[in-house]
Amino acid sequence: MAEPALRDTAMPAVDVRNLSLVYRSRDRAVNALSNVDLQVERGSFVSLIGPSGCGKSTLLRVLGDLLAPTSGTVLLDGRAPRAERLDRRIGFVFQDPALPEWRTILANVALPLELRGTPRADREAQARELIDLVGLTGFEGAYPRQLSGGMRQRAAIARALSTKPRLLLLDEPFGALDQITRDRLNLELMHIHEVTRVTVVLVTHSIREAVLLSDRIVVMTPRPGRISRILEDRLPRPRRLQTRDLPDYEDLVRLGNSALERGYAHV
Amino acid sequence: MVLRLVEEAGPPIVVLVVLIAFWEWACHAFGIKTYVLPAPSSILGAFIKGSNTLLYHAGITAFEAMAGFVIGSALGALIGTAFAYSRFLARGFLPYIIAANTIPVVAIAPIIIIWFGHGIGSKIAVTAFLSFFPLALNMMKGLQSYDRVVMDVFHIAAATPTQAFFKMRLPSALPYVFVGLKLNVTFSVIGAIVAEFVQADRGLGFVIMTSYRSMAMPRLWAAMLLSALMGIVFFLIVAALERVFVPWHASMDPGR
Numbered sequence: 001m002a003e004p005a006l007r008d009t010a011m012p013a014v015d016v017r018n019l020s021l022v023y024r025s026r027d028r029a030v031n032a033l034s035n036v037d038l039q040v041e042r043g044s045f046v047s048l049i050g051p052s053g054c055g056k057s058t059l060l061r062v063l064g065d066l067l068a069p070t071s072g073t074v075l076l077d078g079r080a081p082r083a084e085r086l087d088r089r090i091g092f093v094f095q096d097p098a099l100p101e102w103r104t105i106l107a108n109v110a111l112p113l114e115l116r117g118t119p120r121a122d123r124e125a126q127a128r129e130l131i132d133l134v135g136l137t138g139f140e141g142a143y144p145r146q147l148s149g150g151m152r153q154r155a156a157i158a159r160a161l162s163t164k165p166r167l168l169l170l171d172e173p174f175g176a177l178d179q180i181t182r183d184r185l186n187l188e189l190m191h192i193h194e195v196t197r198v199t200v201v202l203v204t205h206s207i208r209e210a211v212l213l214s215d216r217i218v219v220m221t222p223r224p225g226r227i228s229r230i231l232e233d234r235l236p237r238p239r240r241l242q243t244r245d246l247p248d249y250e251d252l253v254r255l256g257n258s259a260l261e262r263g264y265a266h267v
Numbered sequence: 268m269v270l271r272l273v274e275e276a277g278p279p280i281v282v283l284v285v286l287i288a289f290w291e292w293a294c295h296a297f298g299i300k301t302y303v304l305p306a307p308s309s310i311l312g313a314f315i316k317g318s319n320t321l322l323y324h325a326g327i328t329a330f331e332a333m334a335g336f337v338i339g340s341a342l343g344a345l346i347g348t349a350f351a352y353s354r355f356l357a358r359g360f361l362p363y364i365i366a367a368n369t370i371p372v373v374a375i376a377p378i379i380i381i382w383f384g385h386g387i388g389s390k391i392a393v394t395a396f397l398s399f400f401p402l403a404l405n406m407m408k409g410l411q412s413y414d415r416v417v418m419d420v421f422h423i424a425a426a427t428p429t430q431a432f433f434k435m436r437l438p439s440a441l442p443y444v445f446v447g448l449k450l451n452v453t454f455s456v457i458g459a460i461v462a463e464f465v466q467a468d469r470g471l472g473f474v475i476m477t478s479y480r481s482m483a484m485p486r487l488w489a490a491m492l493l494s495a496l497m498g499i500v501f502f503l504i505v506a507a508l509e510r511v512f513v514p515w516h517a518s519m520d521p522g523r
Contacts, residue, residue: 066419085425092423098416102438102515112424115434143515163424 011078013167013199014040014063019072021058021225031224032058036072038218038227042166045193045200047210048218049260055225056203057171063201064092064169076167084167088116091160091168091198095175097152099144099159105131106140109158116163123162130158133195134188150181154188161196170202174209183241186212190239207256211249212239219259229259305485310492313485321474321486325493328459328471331387332501335394336455340448343399347406351436357407368400372458376465385466394458398451405447409440442516445509452505456498471497 021033033055040046048056061067062074065081076084084090099108106127107114113123131140134154144152153173160168170189174182186209193200193213204210210217210233217231233252235243243249287307293299294306301309314321346364350357376393383389413436421431463472471494478487 064423066422085423088425090423092419094416094419096414096416098414098420100414100417100435100438102513111420111434115421115424115426115430145515159420160423 011042012039013042013044013077014038014046014201015073015075015078016059016063017073019059019062019074020070021055021062021067022070033062033069034224034226036225036227040199040201041215042077042199043197044215045202045213046216046218047202047204047214048220049204049207049210049256050220050225050228051222051260053222053225054220055222056220058225059220060169060171060201060203063167064090066092088112088163089166091163091165093153093156093160093168093170093173095172097144097149097156099152099155101144104141104143105136105147105155108144108155109162111159112163127158127162130161131155133161133192134158148181150177150185153177153185157189157192161192161198164196165198168198168200170200172203172205175205182209187241189213194238207253207260208244211235211252211256212241212243217252217256219256221262228262231255231259302482302484305488309485310488313483314489314493317486317489321489321493324469324471324474324490325497327387327469328456328463328494329497331390331459331462331470332394332455332497335391335458336398336451336501338391339395339398339455340402340451342395343402343447343451344406344444346399347403348410350403350407351410364400364403372397372461373465376462380462380466385468390459390462390467390470393462394455397454397458401450401454402444402447405443405450406440409443410436412443413439441513445505445513448505449502449509452501453498456494456501460494 016036016038019033019036020031023030023032036055036059038059048059050056058067062069063076063081065085074081076090081090099105100111103111106124109130110118110123110127113126118126128140131137134157136151136154136158139147139151139155144155147155157173174185177185189200190213192198200213202210202213207217212235214233217233218227219229219231220226221228231252235246235248235252290304291307294304299306305313346360350361372393375396379392379396380389383392417435417439418431421435426434459470460472460475463470464476467473467476471490474490475487475494478484478490
């Protein structure tokens with residue numbers, strides 16, 4: 001059984017080759033993604049950043065099997081995104097926490113396990129652990145309406161982790177939150193990444209957030225959506241909010257900003 | 268809790284008592300003839316005198332209304348669900364359903380009575396006809412009104428279409444369903460009475476018709492008020508069910 005071992009070490013968690021996606025409407029076609037190549041190492045943290053229309057969210061949705069590409073191949077741990085999704089090995093967090101309002105936080109976090117058919121006692125025990133991991137202990141019985149935006153997003157993250165995914169896709173999860181809440185959730189995200197070693201692909205508008213969290217920062221440009229530059233981020237781990245005080249941090253932010261500016265020149 | 272009840276129920280009760288007192292006084296003071304406007308006391312008298320028969324007829328009408336409401340709502344929910352899932356069915360049938368909905372119930376009642384006979388069945392059928400449309404339309408709208416991001420969450424979690432229906436689309440639709448049910452339950456009493464107007468030998472509509480022919484106006488008023496009370500009680504039952512089944516909905520929150 002040498003092959004599975006080989007698969008586990010050498011195969012990238014995400015392998016995108018020559019991916020293109022064209023949105024066709026009645027009178028025109030938009031090249032949302034054009035010839036995208038991207039490999040993401042298992043257990044690493046990658047951010048996708050770029051101006052609106054650069055296709056970063058589209059790319060994330062293709063990875064999550066929410067969109068089908070027009071051409072090219074996508075493999076997640078060597079398998080089609082659909083197979084990974086059907087095995088519930090993908091976690092996805094959207095900008096909107098999207099917690100059904102009639103479910104308690106516990107029932108919301110346990111939802112993917114419930115859909116999988118995990119017995120109630122099991123799934124609730126697992127959900128409680130995750131609720132603890134994201135710092136929502138004590139709010140198991142609360143309804144989403146009773147929680148703040150940041151707390152709702154924590155619950156959404158816990159839910160995305162409930163099936164123990166190999167790949168966690170985050171689509172601007174903190175975009176609607178204030179800066180202080182955002183910092184705290186970034187900290188928690190770093191912690192979650194360290195504890196679970198899940199591969200993370202994060203779509204963000206904030207270069208500072210990307211530099212703080214990532215191993216690699218993928219800068220994208222619009223029209224057509226494509227990758228313009230990939231920055232390696234070798235800031236020491238574990239990352240802390242204090243990581244932002246390092247000179248290297250500022251250097252990377254500058255580098256990222258200039259790469260982004262070249263992208264905005266296309267707008 | 269008790270204070271809130273007093274606060275909410277207080278004003279309408281005061282208004283009711285004052286209105287009835289004024290009504291009673293005006294009937295005597297201006298010598299209004301009983302067939303024009305019976306005094307509350309004579310309506311109450313007619314009710315007490317004929318309470319056994321009145322309640323029997325009210326029971327018949329209540330049964331017709333409830334049975335028609337349940338059958339009509341069930342059909343409406345089924346058709347509304349089909350429309351929510353099939354654009355073809357919705358676009359094909361909706362124009363005709365809306366057209367059928369504009370038919371006055373008094374016009375269609377005689378036809379339904381010819382089809383379903385002179386018994387209680389035809390009254391139930393008229394009621395079902397009337398309480399079909401609101402739920403069909405609200406069910407369709409409700410099932411289509413789910414949150415697209417929540418649908419993505421279900422998709423990522425590999426939910427089956429059945430799971431998506433029962434755990435997402437149906438709960439999302441419930442506030443709309445109750446809008447439809449509240450309309451239906453009010454229409455159901457109207458439907459039953461209109462059907463009894465057209466042809467019946469029992470029920471409150473029958474009592475109203477016969478009282479009118481014999482100019483027994485206090486009895487007619489008693490029957491009318493009884494039918495109104497029935498509608499209110501039915502409505503309150505549905506509203507209570509809404510509180511049980513949709514406790515999360517924002518409109519259920521006091522003070523919002």
